[in-house]
Amino acid sequence: MNLQSEQPQDREIGEELVAEYLRGHPDFFANYPDLLRTLELTHESGGAVSLIERQVQALREETAGYKRQLDRLLQVARENEALNTRLHRLMLTLTAAATFDEVVNALEDQFHDDFQAEAMELKLFSAAEADRENNPDLDGFGKFLDNAIPQCGHLSQRKLEYLFGPQAEQIKSTALIPLRGQGLLGLLAFGSYSKHRFNPEMGTEYLTRLGEIVSKTLEVVSEPGL
Numbered sequence: 153m154n155l156q157s158e159q160p161q162d163r164e165i166g167e168e169l170v171a172e173y174l175r176g177h178p179d180f181f182a183n184y185p186d187l188l189r190t191l192e193l194t195h196e197s198g199g200a201v202s203l204i205e206r207q208v209q210a211l212r213e214e215t216a217g218y219k220r221q222l223d224r225l226l227q228v229a230r231e232n233e234a235l236n237t238r239l240h241r242l243m244l245t246l247t248a249a250a251t252f253d254e255v256v257n258a259l260e261d262q263f264h265d266d267f268q269a270e271a272m273e274l275k276l277f278s279a280a281e282a283d284r285e286n287n288p289d290l291d292g293f294g295k296f297l298d299n300a301i302p303q304c305g306h307l308s309q310r311k312l313e314y315l316f317g318p319q320a321e322q323i324k325s326t327a328l329i330p331l332r333g334q335g336l337l338g339l340l341a342f343g344s345y346s347k348h349r350f351n352p353e354m355g356t357e358y359l360t361r362l363g364e365i366v367s368k369t370l371e372v373v374s375e376p377g378l
Contacts, residue, residue, distance in 0.1 A: 238266050239361055246369040255369055259340065262362075269342040269349065271323060273315050276331070276338035276370070293339060296328060302359035303328045304350040315341045325350040329363040333371040340366060 324347035
């Protein structure tokens, strides 16, 4: 066959036949090892490499991918271990708390050690305040409390002033944790002077579990104003 007159369609059919043959004979290059040294593949950089070199490179890239996946899994495992350790420590401390003030002190220690935040406030609503008919907005946090999902990010100046008082001007980001239980409605707020400390993309699993622990503890101690 005259290669110069070969049509693109004929070349495509020929390539398909070669590919099909190689798939049916995976030991082909074992019988013709010299071909591995002479065949060349175009590399992404524009150069040419032998088939063996390309296979080795592909294996290295695949191995590097597996290593990155393993590193991510190990990082998640370490973070989960640290999370469980912190929650266990807090549970032990709160178990020993018999009064509202002792609960607050335990939480203050927690936010200093684990959150690296500059402010913490615990807000509990009285029965009258929690009545949505009399207080539909619950001081601007009604929707947040209805959703009962922790929230990280930035708050309006009015909400910051309600939560943190004189510190409001310095607070640039916050983490809010809803508190709900038998006869209990409120929120736990952590504030940071850094706008990057608490952001909306942060995971909230730890905050959710923290809220559950604090809510259960507050159910069994005397809370002023309730």
